[in-house]
Amino acid sequence: MTGTPLLAVRDLRASFPGPDGPVEVVHGVGLELARGEKVALVGESGSGKSVTARAVLRLDADARLSGRIELDGTDLLALPPRGMREIRGARVGLVFQDPLSSLNPVMTIGWQITQPLVIRGVPKRIARRRGVELLARLGVRDAERRFDDYPHQFSGGMRQRVVIAIAVIAEPALLIADEPTTALDVRVQARVLRLLHELAEERDMAVLLITHDLGIVAGFADRAVVMRHGRAVESGPVEEIYRRPRHPYTRALLAAVPRIGGDLSRPLATVGPEVTGDEEGTVSDT
Numbered sequence: 221m222t223g224t225p226l227l228a229v230r231d232l233r234a235s236f237p238g239p240d241g242p243v244e245v246v247h248g249v250g251l252e253l254a255r256g257e258k259v260a261l262v263g264e265s266g267s268g269k270s271v272t273a274r275a276v277l278r279l280d281a282d283a284r285l286s287g288r289i290e291l292d293g294t295d296l297l298a299l300p301p302r303g304m305r306e307i308r309g310a311r312v313g314l315v316f317q318d319p320l321s322s323l324n325p326v327m328t329i330g331w332q333i334t335q336p337l338v339i340r341g342v343p344k345r346i347a348r349r350r351g352v353e354l355l356a357r358l359g360v361r362d363a364e365r366r367f368d369d370y371p372h373q374f375s376g377g378m379r380q381r382v383v384i385a386i387a388v389i390a391e392p393a394l395l396i397a398d399e400p401t402t403a404l405d406v407r408v409q410a411r412v413l414r415l416l417h418e419l420a421e422e423r424d425m426a427v428l429l430i431t432h433d434l435g436i437v438a439g440f441a442d443r444a445v446v447m448r449h450g451r452a453v454e455s456g457p458v459e460e461i462y463r464r465p466r467h468p469y470t471r472a473l474l475a476a477v478p479r480i481g482g483d484l485s486r487p488l489a490t491v492g493p494e495v496t497g498d499e500e501g502t503v504s505d506t
Contacts, residue, residue, distance in 0.1 A: 230287050230288040232289065247268075269447045316383060323382065333351040358381040360381060429441060
């Protein structure tokens with residue numbers, strides 16, 4: 221990446237309270253995103269990728285964070301709470317993993333989509349018009365009428381589009397998408413990812429995608445950062461990582477991906493606990 225990055229994370233460490241004192245779960249992670257770039261944070265559950273992403277917006281109140289998280293040169297870790305409230309939703313949008321749990325069940329989806337604009341002083345009439353246009357743009361039929369429906373009246377895929385609309389209506393410079401296609405069928409996954417790609421292209425918006433799905437990464441991201449046990453063990457262009465993975469853990473992850481035409485009588489490869497950043501490691505076939 222050339223030029224000044226939109227987002228620069230330097231030596232990020234995150235600790236949470238434990239019975240015997242703080243427990244560090246993210247250990248010195250660094251990453252960068254340029255405007256319009258799509259970067260994937262990849263790893264197993266518990267690798268620290270979601271904690272790293274949530275740290276950008278300081279969403280975990282009990283997390284102790286250190287290092288630097290710079291957005292356009294501003295260190296977000298140094299901002300007061302009011303400063304962070306101005307960043308969330310306006311400069312940085314967030315798509316949560318479970319759209320149903322992240323939506324308020326007693327408020328219409330239209331009310332929820334327009335809030336990022338209304339709380340910043342945009343007249344409700346204009347906010348509604350922009351919200352309806354965006355919902356239609358995201359593929360919701362009869363958007364004007366459905367704008368006043370409630371979350372339970374939408375399918376899982378449509379609720380995910382509503383969450384995306386909430387995240388991007390204020391035209392943020394950065395979108396953080398935390399497992400946005402989990403629990404969606406393959407066709408809906410493809411549509412959601414295509415929408416994110418189109419929005420990133422149209423608005424020169426950077427996207428930080430958190431996922432464990434290497435197939436999604438291959439079709440969506442420009443670069444990938446592979447995480448293991450709270451550390452970034454490898455990063456680079458997606459094509460380079462897939463063709464010539466350097467770290468044994470990355471090689472193990474790729475070996476565990478099922479392949480069309482493979483021998484169905486053999487068990488899939490699994491990532492063994494012996495694969496670490498300090499030794500060669502192996503891929504187990506058990």
